[in-house]
Amino acid sequence: MIYQGNAIAVASDTNNGGEPIATLTFDLKGESVNKLSSAVVAELGEAVEAIAATQGLSGLVITSAKDAFIVGADITEFHGLFEKGEDYLVEMNQTVHAIFNAIEDLPFPTVTAINGLALGGGCEITLTTDFRVMADTAKIGLPETKLGILPGWGGCVRLPRLIGADNAIEWIAGGTENRADAALKVGAVDAVVPGECLEAAARDILARANAGELDYRARRDEKTSPLKLDAIEQMMVFETAKGYVAGKAGPHYPAPIEAIKVIQKGAGEGRERCQAIEAKAFAKLALTDVCYNLVGLFINDQVVKKKGSQYVKQAQAVNQTAVLGAGIMGGGIAYQSASKGTPILMKDIKEDAIELGLKEARKLFAKQVERKKLTTETMAEKLTNIRPTLSYGDFGHVDLVVEAVVENPKIKDAVLTEVEGQVGEDTILASNTSTISITRLAENLKRPENFCGMHFFNPVHRMPLVEVIRGEKTSDAAVAATVSYARAMGKTPIVVNDCPGFLVNRVLFPYFGGFSLLVEQGADFRRVDKIMEKFGWPMGPAYLLDVVGMDTAVHANEVMAEGFPDRMAREGKTAIQAMYEAERLGQKNAKGFYAYEEDKKGKPKKVDDEAALSLVKELATASQDFSDEEIIARMMVPLCLETVRCLEDGIVDTPAEADMALIYGIGFPPFRGGALRYIDAMGLEAFVAQAERLAEELGPLYAPTDKLRAMAKAGERFYSDAAASSQNPA
Structure with missing residues (x-):
């Protein structure tokens, strides 16, 4: 064993009976995925030093023992690291560059075997090696711009030299996850093979490089030299890209444009100079309000997903579902369920409503075919997951029913009491109501414990949020099954209480x-x-x-x-x-x-x-x-105050869930982080003062709660992570 750490092990053996090679394996103990935390990066430095000091090696394979290769940096560390300021961040990135450069400069050929997701810093590690071989099911990408930063560990330096500036800009500015075939097409990887052939393919590449068939030194020269673009080509590539990306990203998201500028500034430079440019730009973006809030969103999203996973663990199986009420909404729900693999009955009392629901589902599937996300054969197969019906004939075998009839309590009550008599004793009933009390709708049900709300947002196929609403008598089992079904549909469920x-x-x-x-x-x-x-x-x-x-x-x-x-x-x-x-x-x-x-x-x-x-x-x-400021205040204060009240009333459990619901449900500006982060950014004292001024003129809609006043007086915040105080929400 050359090196053994908590996340990294390096072993040596002979390559197919030939010369000795090293295999560096990422396998972070106690975690389901590999992440590049500060501790893991430090281990990587030690492991590379140990490899460089080992005599007689003829190659290196970098691999992962987990299903994913490396999902990226440990984002939970970001707020704490970014607080330390620009100089610290530049120095931190330069330290990582030195480690990555040491991999790139090893005196023998190197290859990465990409078995699963290789994102962010994980992708950047793959770029340090001379060659990359990828499993056909894996994905690779640099999503940093989605967090308001740019790739800071060599992504803006190596990727353009590997796949061309235009392709690199598309990957980096778009923050896309790219499939193996797309990565091979642009030259980001050298081979794509079935997962079980990955290690053999990586070792074969090393053997061929050592035999002189593959010129690994030429690869290195290409990655460490200036981009091969003359002045006119540079202008055409970069200026055209800036115009297009600015239009797509909008004025509130500076990172994609900054990434293009970094690639442009470093185009005529060698490796170290390029990396210095990248490190400086990364540090500046990391200190922006946009980055702070987008990182906060990522962390909030993880909170929501973790809570959802806990419900799924205790949920009964949902293998067959039904939707009551066809039409646009029913058709959208049926499409979403069928497209993600859960068969669904679509019932209505009118033939034309059934046809409208089927038409909606067909239209949505057809769009997927147009975008080449589905083949016509797959579309036909998925459509068979939707079974239209005018009767309750097969409802005895349904695990969960979504009621999606008109927003009228009397009609909903009649439909729910009727369907309850047609389903099994353990079947969950869920109402897609947007406003009507779940407790009220449960009044005439024989099994109110099996009933909850399942509020989809329109259009169903686009909006990620589903509110799962717990009534007074709703059981944990009903909530868990509904959350599980929502997740199976590809949605983000957030559990809320009834009001x-x-x-x-x-x-x-x-x-x-x-x-x-x-x-x-x-x-x-x-x-x-x-x-x-x-x-x-x-x-x-x-x-x-x-x-x-x-x-x-x-x-x-x-x-x-x-x-x-x-x-x-x-x-x-x-x-x-x-x-x-x-x-x-x-x-x-x-x-x-x-x-x-x-x-x-x-x-x-x-x-x-x-x-x-x-x-x-x-x-x-x-x-x-x-004034513009007055209009913003008069619009935002009531929304933010009601979010506070929902938290105080226990309608939603955590600030993270409240903010994510607003972002996913009504398009609250993501770069502002959500209503509660918005209040934190302004400072509770300043927000309360603004609200009280408006309440004097405009009444109770603008009046802060007593608890919020007390929080402001005590200098408290909704989120414990610091650094937001520097932001200016207006």
């Missing part, structure tokens, strides 16, 4: 309440939309209401007003009600706050509509000019 609107809609409607007050006092809704979109929302509140539908919004608002009359009930007519009464329902009938025309792709495109402007103007009781 009007649950979590996401309860938080969203105070945001709409702030919008209604602004419009009532003379704000131009088009300007409000532009300001909130510039703030980071995918669409402004008026546009969002058009997408949601005015009828849906009015109904949901009535539920909220009944549940929380002190702050959500309104006297007088709101702009939302006025639109509804004027039969301006939004995109569903092509007129709401905006009018809608079809664009070239057949999608609705919003245009200004004088009739809507006049309707809103008639409701205005004042004509105030609002």
Whole structure:
């Protein structure tokens, strides 16, 4: 044994009976995956020193004993490391560069055997070796820009020299995970083989390199020399890429453009100079608010996934499901279930509704075929997972039923009590209600313990969140089975307790309440939309209401007003009600706050509509000019306060789950980290002061809770990780 650590072992043997070679194996003890924590990187340095000091070696294979190769750096360390400042981060990256360079400079050929996911720092390790051989099921990529940083351990240096600047920019700026065939096509790997042949293929490459068939020194020269692009080629590659990437990334995400600039600055330089440029750029991005929040999101996402996994461990099997109510929503649920492999019955009382549901599912599958994600054969096979029916004939064998009929408590009650008599005693019933109390819907059920909410967001195939709602009598088993099914569908379930609107809609409607007050006092809704979109929302509140539908919004608002009359009930007519009464329902009938025309792709495109402007103007009781900052405050404070209340009321368990629900459910700007991180960023004291100022003028919707005031006074935060205090949320 050449080296043995907690995560790395290096052994030597002879290559097919020939010369001795070393095999460096990553196998982090106590973990299901390999991660590059500070401790593991330090071990790697020691292991490489031990390899370099071993006489008589003729090659090195780097491999993994786990299913994944290396999933990247240990992101849970990032906030603590980044707190130490720019100089520390530059020095840290240069230390890693020295270790990686030592691998690259070993006096014999080297090869990495990529058996599974090789992401971030894991991908960068593979780039240090002369050759790479990849299992046909593995994936490789540099997703750092999704965390607001760029590859800092040589990814911006080696990858462009290996696969060309244009391909490298696509991989790095897009943060993509790339399949083996794609990696082979661009030259990121030298061979793709079945997993069981991986070690033999790696050893064969070493033997061929030592025999002179493969020139490993030429490979090294290419990776450590300037890019082979003249001035005109450089300008064409980099300037074109900057324009395209800036358009895709948007103004709030600087990392993809910075990565291109790093590659461009280092294009004419050798290895060490390039690495210095990369280390400096990494350190600057690591200290930005965007990076802080995106890293926080990753950590929050891990919290949500871990909680979901705990439910799955105790869940009963869900092998056959059903959806009640076809149409667009039922068809979307059926598609999602079928596409991920869980067979589903789709029941309705009307033949035309069944046909509409099937049409929706077929359309979604056809899009997958168009994008070459599925073959027509696979599509046909998956479609057989959806069985339409007008009767309850096969419901005795169903493990879980999703009720997705119209949002009317009487109709839902009738359907749920009826289906309960048609299913087995252990079958879980779940209602896809967006607002109606689960406890209330359970009142007439014989087995309320088997009933919970399963709130999908529209469109089902795109929106990642599913709220799993626990009623007063819902059992842990019902929640666990529903969470398990949601995860099997490829969704992110978050368990919440029952209240009007649950979590996401309860938080969203105070945001709409702030919008209604602004419009009532003379704000131009088009300007409000532009300001909130510039703030980071995918669409402004008026546009969002058009997408949601005015009828849906009015109904949901009535539920909220009944549940929380002190702050959500309104006297007088709101702009939302006025639109509804004027039969301006939004995109569903092509007129709401905006009018809608079809664009070239057949999608609705919003245009200004004088009739809507006049309707809103008639409701205005004042004509105030609002600054951008005032509009942001009046929109964001009610949303953030309601999130705080949901946490305090126990509707949601943790800040992480609350923030992830808003990001996944309503498109809260990810780079701002979520409502509670947004408050932390401003500072609780400053946020409470802002809320109290607005509450004096605008009432209870803006009033902070006593507990929040106490937290502010005590200097507390929602998240314990520090460093957010430097951020400016506006």
